[in-house]
Amino acid sequence: MEVVSEARSHGGRQLVCRHASAATACEMTFSLYLPPQADAGAVPLVTYLSGLTCTHANVTDKGEYRAACAELGLAFLAPDTSPRGEGIADEDGWDIGLGAGFYVDATQQPWSANYRMWRYVTDELPSLVAAEFPLDMARQAITGHSMGGHGALTVALHQPDRFRSVSAFAPIVAPAQVPWGEKAFSRYLGPDRASWRAHDAVALIKDGARVPELLVDVGDADPFLERELKPELLEPACADAGIALTLRRQPGYDHSYYFISTFMADHLRWHAERLR
Ligand SMILES: N[C@@H](CCC(=O)N[C@@H](CSC=O)C(=O)NCC(=O)O)C(=O)O
Numbered sequence: 605m606e607v608v609s610e611a612r613s614h615g616g617r618q619l620v621c622r623h624a625s626a627a628t629a630c631e632m633t634f635s636l637y638l639p640p641q642a643d644a645g646a647v648p649l650v651t652y653l654s655g656l657t658c659t660h661a662n663v664t665d666k667g668e669y670r671a672a673c674a675e676l677g678l679a680f681l682a683p684d685t686s687p688r689g690e691g692i693a694d695e696d697g698w699d700i701g702l703g704a705g706f707y708v709d710a711t712q713q714p715w716s717a718n719y720r721m722w723r724y725v726t727d728e729l730p731s732l733v734a735a736e737f738p739l740d741m742a743r744q745a746i747t748g749h750s751m752g753g754h755g756a757l758t759v760a761l762h763q764p765d766r767f768r769s770v771s772a773f774a775p776i777v778a779p780a781q782v783p784w785g786e787k788a789f790s791r792y793l794g795p796d797r798a799s800w801r802a803h804d805a806v807a808l809i810k811d812g813a814r815v816p817e818l819l820v821d822v823g824d825a826d827p828f829l830e831r832e833l834k835p836e837l838l839e840p841a842c843a844d845a846g847i848a849l850t851l852r853r854q855p856g857y858d859h860s861y862y863f864i865s866t867f868m869a870d871h872l873r874w875h876a877e878r879l880r
Contacts, residue, residue, distance in 0.1 A: 605736060608633065614674035615640035620660065623732060627724040628687035629717065635664040636733060641677035646740040648879040649733070650872065651681045653725065653748030653755035656784070657703045659684050663749075666861035672869035676876040679739055683725055685751065687718035699784050700791060706779070707755030708803050710792035719792055722803075726759055745875035749773040749864055750828070751784070753820075757805035761813035769878035771819035771871045773864045774826055777838045778806040784832050809841040817848035819874050821867045823857025 605623040612618075616639040625632040641647050650673070652663055660682045663669070673680050686692075686705035693714040694701035705721035734741045746767050748756035753775020760770035779785020780800040789800045801807040822835050829835070835851055842849035857863040 605732060613637070614670045616642065616670070616674050618664070618670065620664070625687075625724060625728060627720045627728040629720075630687045630689045630692060632684055632687070632724065632729075633660055634684060634729060634733075635660040635682045636737065637670055637673055637680040638737060639674045639677050639679065642679060642738045646738045647677050647679050648743035648745070648876075649679045649681060649739045649741065650745045650747060650875055651683070651725070651730075651756075653707060653746070653752030653759075654682060654685050655748070655750030655752045656685070657698050658749075658752070659688075659703070662861065663864070666865060667868055668865035669868050669872060672872040676872055678745075678872060678876060678879070679737070681729070681733060683729055686721065692718050695791070697787075700787055704751065704788060706751060706785070706788040706792060706803070707758065708789070708792050711799075712792060712794045715792050721755075722759075725755065726763065743768060743879045745769040745771075745879055747771045747773070747871055747875070748775070750833070750859065751776060753777075754779055754785070754803075754805065757818070758803050758808060760815050761805060761808045762802075764813075764815050767815075769817075769819075769875045770815055771874060772821075773867065773871070774822045774828070774833055774859055775805070775820060775835070776833055777820075778804055778834055780804040780807060781837070782832045782834060806837045806841045809838075809845045809847065814845060815847060818842065818850065819871060820849065820851045821863075821871070822851070822853055823859065823863045824853045825856050826859040826863070828859055 753772030
């Protein structure tokens, strides 16, 4: 692993790192913020999964998480959203291919050669950062935005014992039912819709997956709300499953990092309470 850049921020360290990934068979870049408390011992880890078109850099530059992480003693990990590099499969459109890995392990050619983002974010990257940095992996939380909100929800629903808390900003809650998800899953997972259920938060909950509670913020001026995000589908699913859902519709907010950064500290405080 190579540290590409390091900068002091709020008394801690903002790192950008690159490494050769076995999961995606290419070089991957991630960012990691270590709060000042990491100088004295292992700190809890919040993983943030980003949305379509993003690299690690979008939230690192615009997410405004560092002041709260420094105050609360939280590390903040931001992976990339897809494999990248020469020879990696891609297709026209910002909602498929590069920047749009959808946090699944593709089973279909040509995608399956590199698009193994599930394995990357659930196994390879956590193992790497646990070995390299002072992180308390018994205290983990996960969050994300849009496609990354879908990733955070599905990862936590599959691994409820690993994460003490899960939240999301404007998540795609039922990708198998909306155009972004149908496009990605048909390419990456193939035509058998039964195989999509393992990567659809609403379907997972209906099929018995459980977390104790969820915090979800959406902006009511988000242009993707009705067609792609459909947060209302979470409400009956969580009610039937006994999952305590806090779904907040924030007036006037859109889908951008202006929205995410407004509520970032709020989410981090919510996670910190559960990571104590
Ligand atoms: N075509 C636009 C819109 C892409 C966009 O809004 N991407 C969101 C995530 S959407 C769901 O996963 C995003 O986070 N963009 C990055 C940012 O810094 O705002 C475009 O290409 O900009």
